[in-house]
Structure formats: C-alpha cells, structure tokens
Amino acid sequence: MLKVDDVQAMLKRCEAFHGHLCMGQVAGVRMAKKGLELVAAEHIKDLIVMVENDRCITDAIIMATGVRLGRRSLKFYDYGKMAATFVNQKTEKAWRVASRGTSDDGLPPDRAMAAALAKADEELMTWQRVRVAFGPGDLPGPPERIVRCSRCGETVLDYRDVPTGQGQADPLCRACAFGTYYQTLSEMDAGSGSMA
Numbered sequence: 001m002l003k004v005d006d007v008q009a010m011l012k013r014c015e016a017f018h019g020h021l022c023m024g025q026v027a028g029v030r031m032a033k034k035g036l037e038l039v040a041a042e043h044i045k046d047l048i049v050m051v052e053n054d055r056c057i058t059d060a061i062i063m064a065t066g067v068r069l070g071r072r073s074l075k076f077y078d079y080g081k082m083a084a085t086f087v088n089q090k091t092e093k094a095w096r097v098a099s100r101g102t103s104d105d106g107l108p109p110d111r112a113m114a115a116a117l118a119k120a121d122e123e124l125m126t127w128q129r130v131r132v133a134f135g136p137g138d139l140p141g142p143p144e145r146i147v148r149c150s151r152c153g154e155t156v157l158d159y160r161d162v163p164t165g166q167g168q169a170d171p172l173c174r175a176c177a178f179g180t181y182y183q184t185l186s187e188m189d190a191g192s193g194s195m196a
C-alpha cells in the first residue's frame with residue numbers, strides 16, 4: 001500500500017527536492033498522506049494525482065506520492081487552489097483533498113510549521129469523494145494516437161490534435177488551431193514594425 005509512514009522523514013526529502021522547508025511542504029505532505037490513505041493504492045501504477053496549483057504544496061505532493069508529470073501520473077489544473085485529487089485507477093476510487101489554508105497565526109515559521117503538524121487532519125483540510133472521467137489518451141501507457149500537424153508538421157500525441165477536414169484527414173496541433181502562448185521573433189518583428 002502506498003502511504004506516508006514518517007511525516008518528518010518525508011519533510012526532509014521534500015526540503016531537499018523543493019529547496020526549502022515551508023508551510024507548503026507541511027500542507028502538501030499531510031494532504032498526500034491523507035489522499036493516499038483514502039484511495040489505498042497498492043502500487044504506484046494505480047495512482048493518478050491532479051494538482052490544482054503550481055506552488056509549494058505541489059512539490060510536496062509529488063515527492064510524497066511518487067507521481068510524475070513525465071509518467072502521466074500527475075495532472076496539472078491551473079486553478080490556483082490548494083487542493084489535489086487522488087485517484088486509484090484500479091478501484092476508480094477518487095478523493096479530492098483541499099487545504100483549509102495555512103495561516104501562520106503570527107508565529108515564527110518554525111513554530112507555525114510545528115503547530116500545523118500537530119493539528120488533526122480535520123483542522124488542516126477537507127476531503128470528499130469525487131469521480132474523475134479520464135478522456136482518451138489521458139492515462140499512462142504507450143500513446144494511443146500519434147499524428148503530424150498538417151500546418152507545422154510537428155508530431156502530436158495522445159489525441160491532443162484538433163481534427164479538421166474530411167475524416168480527420170488534416171489534423172492541427174492546438175498551437176496552430178488556437179494560437180500559441182509564445183511569439184516567434186519573426187512574428188514579433190512583423191508585429192512591432194521593428195527597425196532591427
């Protein structure tokens with residue numbers, strides 16, 4: 001069974017991975033411990049975790065559970081919330097665990113963290129049973145679909161392409177279909193009428 005036996009030892013590992021010990025590590029380790037207890041996954045291959053922010057607690061959850069973005073066992077939802085959902089793929093049991101917030105009560109950091117660690121689960125977080133519907137190509141394992149974008153020619157895995165044309169003949173990558181989060185330097189030059 002996957003579990004966090006020793007919170008203090010896990011916090012040491014989190015400190016090394018994350019770069020500092022902070023309230024986020026305390027909250028993340030306790031949330032991971034609770035989440036693992038709730039879903040009772042036998043093996044790391046059975047576990048998928050959705051995190052809802054990309055701050056301190058996420059590093060602690062990654063460390064304490066063993067899920068990894070590159071193994072597709074970690075999913076990131078950019079909600080800006082201190083919460084994570086733990087899924088046992090084998091039993092389809094899923095629990096969402098949310099932090100109640102990590103107030104330091106005006107204490108120095110060391111004492112605030114010690115105080116938080118001494119609290120009961122109910123004081124630190126809430127949890128509820130949920131269902132998570134995974135889409136095609138969401139789960140670990142070899143890619144089920146690999147296509148080449150008909151505009152930029154780059155490869156797109158796991159149904160992340162946007163089908164276009166007759167019989168999905170001309171798939172587009174999301175960047176070509178919806179626009180990119182980046183601009184190339186030539187786009188910037190064209191946009192600004194640069195003299196460079």
Ligand SMILES: [Zn+2]
Pocket residue numbers: 018020021022023024025056
């Ligand atoms: Zn931190």
Ligand SMILES: [Zn+2]
Pocket residue numbers: 149150151152153154172173174175176177
């Ligand atoms: Zn493309």
